[in-house]
Amino acid sequence: MTKPDWIAVDWGTTHARAWAMSGGDVLAEAPRGPGMGELARDAFEPALLAMIDGWDIAPATPVIACGMVGARQGWAEAGYRAVPATPLAAGMTRVACNDPRLDLRIVAGLSQAAPPDVMRGEETQIAGFLSLNADFDGAICLPGSHSKWVQISAGEVVSFRTMMTGELYAALSTHTVLRHSVGDGWDADAFAQAVSATLSRPEGLAATLFSIRASGLLGDQGPGQAAARLSGLLIGAELAAAKPYWLGLPVALIGDATLAGHYATALQTQGAHVIRTRAETLTLHGLTAAYRLMKG
Amino acid sequence: MTKPDWIAVDWGTTHARAWAMSGGDVLAEAPRGPGMGELARDAFEPALLAMIDGWDIAPATPVIACGMVGARQGWAEAGYRAVPATPLAAGMTRVACNDPRLDLRIVAGLSQAAPPDVMRGEETQIAGFLSLNADFDGAICLPGSHSKWVQISAGEVVSFRTMMTGELYAALSTHTVLRHSVGDGWDADAFAQAVSATLSRPEGLAATLFSIRASGLLGDQGPGQAAARLSGLLIGAELAAAKPYWLGLPVALIGDATLAGHYATALQTQGAHVIRTRAETLTLHGLTAAYRLMKG
Numbered sequence: 147m148t149k150p151d152w153i154a155v156d157w158g159t160t161h162a163r164a165w166a167m168s169g170g171d172v173l174a175e176a177p178r179g180p181g182m183g184e185l186a187r188d189a190f191e192p193a194l195l196a197m198i199d200g201w202d203i204a205p206a207t208p209v210i211a212c213g214m215v216g217a218r219q220g221w222a223e224a225g226y227r228a229v230p231a232t233p234l235a236a237g238m239t240r241v242a243c244n245d246p247r248l249d250l251r252i253v254a255g256l257s258q259a260a261p262p263d264v265m266r267g268e269e270t271q272i273a274g275f276l277s278l279n280a281d282f283d284g285a286i287c288l289p290g291s292h293s294k295w296v297q298i299s300a301g302e303v304v305s306f307r308t309m310m311t312g313e314l315y316a317a318l319s320t321h322t323v324l325r326h327s328v329g330d331g332w333d334a335d336a337f338a339q340a341v342s343a344t345l346s347r348p349e350g351l352a353a354t355l356f357s358i359r360a361s362g363l364l365g366d367q368g369p370g371q372a373a374a375r376l377s378g379l380l381i382g383a384e385l386a387a388a389k390p391y392w393l394g395l396p397v398a399l400i401g402d403a404t405l406a407g408h409y410a411t412a413l414q415t416q417g418a419h420v421i422r423t424r425a426e427t428l429t430l431h432g433l434t435a436a437y438r439l440m441k442g
Numbered sequence: 443m444t445k446p447d448w449i450a451v452d453w454g455t456t457h458a459r460a461w462a463m464s465g466g467d468v469l470a471e472a473p474r475g476p477g478m479g480e481l482a483r484d485a486f487e488p489a490l491l492a493m494i495d496g497w498d499i500a501p502a503t504p505v506i507a508c509g510m511v512g513a514r515q516g517w518a519e520a521g522y523r524a525v526p527a528t529p530l531a532a533g534m535t536r537v538a539c540n541d542p543r544l545d546l547r548i549v550a551g552l553s554q555a556a557p558p559d560v561m562r563g564e565e566t567q568i569a570g571f572l573s574l575n576a577d578f579d580g581a582i583c584l585p586g587s588h589s590k591w592v593q594i595s596a597g598e599v600v601s602f603r604t605m606m607t608g609e610l611y612a613a614l615s616t617h618t619v620l621r622h623s624v625g626d627g628w629d630a631d632a633f634a635q636a637v638s639a640t641l642s643r644p645e646g647l648a649a650t651l652f653s654i655r656a657s658g659l660l661g662d663q664g665p666g667q668a669a670a671r672l673s674g675l676l677i678g679a680e681l682a683a684a685k686p687y688w689l690g691l692p693v694a695l696i697g698d699a700t701l702a703g704h705y706a707t708a709l710q711t712q713g714a715h716v717i718r719t720r721a722e723t724l725t726l727h728g729l730t731a732a733y734r735l736m737k738g
Binding site for chain 2: 218226257258259261262263264292307308309310311313314316317318320321322323324348349350351352353354355356357359360361363364365380383384386387388389
């Protein structure tokens with residue numbers, strides 16, 4: 147029977163994952179559970195217990211959780227730690243559970259006063275990356291719905307910015323006139339040209355978005371070409387805004403392989419030095435780092 | 443009983459309007475009808491007949507229609523005329539009707555090959571504006587879901603660009619994380635600062651959007667302040683892209699009074715010479731100009 151020393155939990159908006167751990171080793175992974183977005187406050191503990199049902203859990207077993215579980219709408223608000231800061235700290239938000247077997251701690255997010263910004267969940271991935279690359283100095287880019295650009299120096303998060311690129315793509319391709327143009331498929335040349343267009347003329351973005359629709363009406367642009375152009379325009383705009391992060395510094399890309407591939411292509415075209423990582427296990431490495439900090 | 447010489451129809455995506463006309467005079471306005479978006483092809487004629495029911499219509503009465511009624515998904519596709527061109531032409535797309543009283547003509551849209559762009563409906567408003575301001579040389583801005591920027595010289599549309607600012611605002615404030623931040627109210631200072639931020643640093647747009655969310659989480663930004671900031675960032679991006687249109691030229695603003703007021707404020711801050719117009723009647727003036735062109 148699975149008998150963990152501690153339990154690692156990655157609890158995001160859309161789903162939850164939990165691992166039975168012995169030090170840094172994974173004994174078992176639980177079936178996925180419901181995301182923070184689906185749960186009322188008092189439903190988190192039962193949801194976790196259902197996920198780990200069948201494990202042999204000793205009283206007061208440490209449970210380290212990260213992600214939106216610590217948001218204001220989550221299980222318990224875990225607050226933010228202001229940068230510059232290490233991505234993790236020994237002190238975490240301790241949450242009382244009804245089941246005496248669970249000794250729950252939630253990792254804090256990071257905040258920045260000026261320009262105002264927040265992250266929650268990514269700090270654990272960053273800690274995981276740094277646990278494998280202790281001497282890394284440069285930028286970390288976590289592309290996604292809310293892409294994060296993070297400046298790392300001497301093991302600390304110095305500054306960061308969030309770009310809503312993925313959410314912007316979804317909103318534009320689903321809820322605007324561009325939904326008639328954008329579809330399945332991809333066109334690498336159209337993507338590269340679009341990235342280059344917004345990077346070289348970021349002031350033109352507002353006008354170029356509708357060109358995707360007009361090109362479809364006036365010419366023979368296909369749905370995959372339109373998708374690649376929209377993605378390229380928005381990633382180009384992200385790279386324009388993130389230029390202070392990637393210009394002349396190595397960039398570690400942490401994310402879904404296809405998406406990170408597009409970012410790598412775009413960045414390499416600009417001469418940036420890109421490091422690809424395997425994103426899947428970084429959160430678990432980060433949670434392990436948090437557990438070790440807590441043990442002291 | 444209302445007995446029109448001809449019938450003017452403004453048929454957009456969301457609703458239709460029709461007027462019984464005698465030359466340039468309005469005899470009566472019909473109750474509003476359903477928009478193009480709600481109608482299958484064979485439902486347009488019955489919808490129009492229902493709107494004008496009760497009018498005394500002679501056989502082969504000219505009906506001049508503009509707007510999305512002439513789109514591919516409309517009553518009949520009216521095509522596009524390539525710029526540079528006058529906003530209207532005598533030749534229109536004639537559509538056979540089942541009712542012999544209706545002699546229907548649909549106004550063509552305008553197209554631009556490079557950069558690719560299209561308009562449909564706005565050409566009639568522009569013609570209406572030029573029928574009242576024959577010597578106007580400069581830019582016309584029609585703010586809205588799809589804002590149009592139009593360069594006018596010697597009575598012709600020389601070039602134009604479409605910016606999806608209104609639709610972008612709606613998509614961002616409804617279908618992204620910004621929906622938690624944006625709400626009712628307004629803040630003129632926040633608007634002005636946001637316009638200035640994207641106008642002076644258009645490359646920063648991607649990063650500043652999420653700041654609206656972060657400011658709400660970290661500080662005391664209210665929903666109206668967030669709305670004004672989002673609007674300001676997007677209108678600033680539009681003005682950045684449209685700079686060749688408004689820099690050093692008079693700008694005639696045609697649109698909803700509140701929205702056009704925000705654009706006027708933003709443009710005047712940049713030293714642009716702004717002319718406000720009454721948008722309500724321009725389409726009708728344009729349809730009258732089309733009728734007169736047709737009569738020769």
